[in-house]
Amino acid sequence: MGLEDACVHCGFCLEACPTYVVTRSEIHSPRGRITSVRLGISSEGIETCMFCRRCELACPSGVEYGKLIHNVRQENAAKKALNLVMEKPYLAYRLFKSSKGLNSRLVRRIHELIPNMDEPLEYREESPEVILFPGCLMSVAFRKTVDNALHFIKSRGYRVEIVNGCCGLSHYSEGDKARSNALIQQLNEKFKGKRVVSLSSNCSAHMREMGLEIEDFSEFALSELRDERRELIVTVHDPCHANLLGITKVTRKVVEKLGIRVVEMDEPSFECGAGGGYFIHHPEIADKVMEVKAEKVKKSGQKLVLSTNPACSLALAFKGFKPVHLADVLEGVENLNPS
Template sequence: MNNMPLENTPARIATLADQCVQCGLCLPACPTYALDASEAESPRGRIALAAALARGQVSPTPALREHLDHCLGCMACERVCPAKVDYGELLTATRALLGPSPRRPGRLISLLRHPRALRLLHRLLPPRARDWLRHLLPERSAARTALDLLPTSSPAAVMTSSREPSSASDADTIGLFPGCVASVEDAEAQQAARELLRAAGYRVFVLPAFCCGALDLHGGEVAAAERAAIAVREAWQASGARHLVTITPGCLGTLRRALPGVAVDDPFSLLALRADRLHFRPLSQSVAIHMPCTQVNVARNDEALMQLLRRIPDLDLARVGGPPYCCGAAGSHVLEFPERADILRDALLDRVSALAPERLLSSNIGCRLHLAAGMRVRGDHWPLQHPLTLLARQLESTGKNTP
């Protein structure tokens, strides 16, 4: 992707659209095409719509823009495209041209972007209060969906911004970006990442917790996304690190956009490079792993993750099959189109059920919150974790036992 700021120029959109050769190989990989069997709900159809909008051949009617808003941004189409169309850039530029959707719950998303506000929400709305409040809210409303996504347990303590003493060289200094929702709801996995990276010989600098701008970029809020990108660049420059990692693959594309030329990844690739330094205790358990779309199509290191998990002796590991693989969370999509998100989620949970696991893993916080909400409705009771949490619990040097 190009560096910020994003110019929402029609000429740029038309040029990107012209890369498409209309072969249709993207259609079988697209979750929304599988859901609707409509050309307008496919990457090829959305490219044609974006080109027509950019050239002034059609008007951005509510019906037309809904097809673009339905896109999950899973980037599965990019993985299979023989013409190497930069679909992610095309989608981002088109949404910037259109501006935020009328369905976008701006105030709610603004709350989610601020870790302190999210922690306050946990304190003010314990599970019993949420149950009372949700019945006062319209069914399928964004606010009610957001309440359903909140975990029933209190979040772990957040890591503070810090630089740790270490014998590692400056070249081995890793900046860990906590993010916004993940810094609260995935605090345990953040700590697990730090433990694993340190065990592999890296020095970890924890950046301040704030939003990288992914939610805004996904929703066409260009000015807010640019402000977030500036904050990312400032925090990165202050860190003195050589690599930047996030445990949330949904943030990767936005962080890479804000920091062109910087090595930005999730921890799995760096850990895999030093896997010989990591030793794990056995775990005799059947575990299903859901690979988020961004893990497969943006991070593109799902095999490194699988290799690390296979280092746990006696672990019976099964990958949840597909396609389509998307759970339907997709940033703010779950808040804007909860019915569609639930259909995709239930299809994925059906595939998990067929594996009959004792534990379920998924590396993206949005996916796990969405899957957990569906599990509560269905009565499924698998422990649901970030893979880093499981790896850290089985790490020989931690002395912890997996519950």
Template sequence: MGLNEELSKCVHCGFCLEACPTYVITRSETHSPRGRIAAVKLGINSEGLATCMFCRRCELACPSGVKYSDIITAIRKPNLLEKIILKMLENPKSLVSFVKPVLRLEGFSPLEYEDEDYDIVLFPGCITSVVFRKTVENALRYLKSQGYRVKIFNGCCGLAHAHVGEMERAKQLVGKLKEVQNKPIISLSSNCSAFMKENGLDVYDFSEFIVKLNKDLPKKDIEVTVHEPCHAHLLGLDKYTREVLLRMGVNIKESEEPSFECGAGGDYFLFHRELSEQVMSVKREKTLKSGVSTVVSTNPSCSIAFLKMGLTPVHVADLIFK
């Protein structure tokens, strides 16, 4: 469906408003999906077009089935700094020196690993491979314990490119992963999993793999709350995370609106710091209503956001060995 056809589906009913994190904090039509669609229809270069967090929660709320993501990616273009960051994401090794001064987090060289005659591919995702390398090590350890021979494929899935309208390059990156599609691919970053699935790649999210192949899990006596990453939630992948936790005997303490945007928005927190921090503040309040500060987060940008909130993010792969 073309851009004009997608735009015409919006009837400006307002169901999207309370689903949108930037509208929730600003109460401004400019910073709502409905307002952004109106701006595109009118050809207005609205400030709101730049402030969209690309969480796509509006798509779940929309009764008319508007695929808002197709609209925003069609009109967005990356600035020079975003282009530089995208290039770095494609080669995670180059991110190591970027992480500490910009994100104020420790960065590590991506884990390189390949068994002879490997039978599955582990895809950490660009940020996870550098900022949360321990998660990659734990995932590899778990897969090896289940008898698999593993190859780690370090790179970017293309979601960050789609976020700023670089759809052609995003699809090229998915194409690179298709080159190893003769082996099952297991993704550690849930929003990456969702993006790759939407773009024709047969990939398992980490928890999805455990559930669908009925893999062994240890029992854990621990209380956590669960964050549902935006794109993964759109495709229903968080149900696998919850099932794995239940199988492990983990006590899930529910937060308020677990799918509410974390505030990171990919690289949004670098370019729209004030709005990002306001969304994070709302998310922190909603999260702490669970009564616990340990958050199961299966997406790296979200985990960075929780660290900024002073909470403790943990991936399913980490919980297995906790």
């Protein structure tokens, strides 16, 4: 019995799916994709899935949709090349800097969505007690957040090592089974016996599903908070994979403990529109999803959005909001003016 056989075609997944919401097409819905797998026919819908897995939360039959898509997708050359580059954040940084101005649709799109990259932070103390794992995109697109997370962990008395790299979530979502497994094995060797704090919450969720023992930064922060308060008003975006595994609940506990006022947006876990590298490779659908997300955020009346995943933060910034990570908030609110 295949994973697709658990689907009863009820349709509960439809409105949870961002690509269905913006296309109103069965082809671009979880149910439609499952049907194509069941019938053994090719479908463009397989490639247009954003892999947010919101359908799994909506599904009354418990269809393991993420595993199903992982098993049937075939990664193309462009996606594979970009993923291989992102495995090495320093290489990504160098290529980003040298590619500005190149006449390539893919390169133009990357620079449009990621206005700036910084050199990844390298840091290691003798006999480190904690590994800080920013993930690939956080390392280069949000270097200041990495700085803030490092400072927070050190302020709690820990010796720290930063390990820059990739968790393999993008490879996994696009069907590159061998490479996603290899990256998890590499991280397992690096992390063995160490306390690991992951800064990108969707990476945290993926690594945990793959069997790695890690803490999300929110979990570390909750265990280390003292009597601290922050005078701040935000709306909160719940990244999709982190939401699926309940990590976003911990983020909200930290926010509550800090006394931060939250004005809820409409459907906080609705897909941001990034979908990992989706907003680079599928701009037409991604832009429509980002616009729907923007309308949901606007209903909160806030420009400052708490977002603990870098691709989500890039999508939110692209639509004119100011995303901030929990690590940024913990380091102070002086520079968090939403304007």
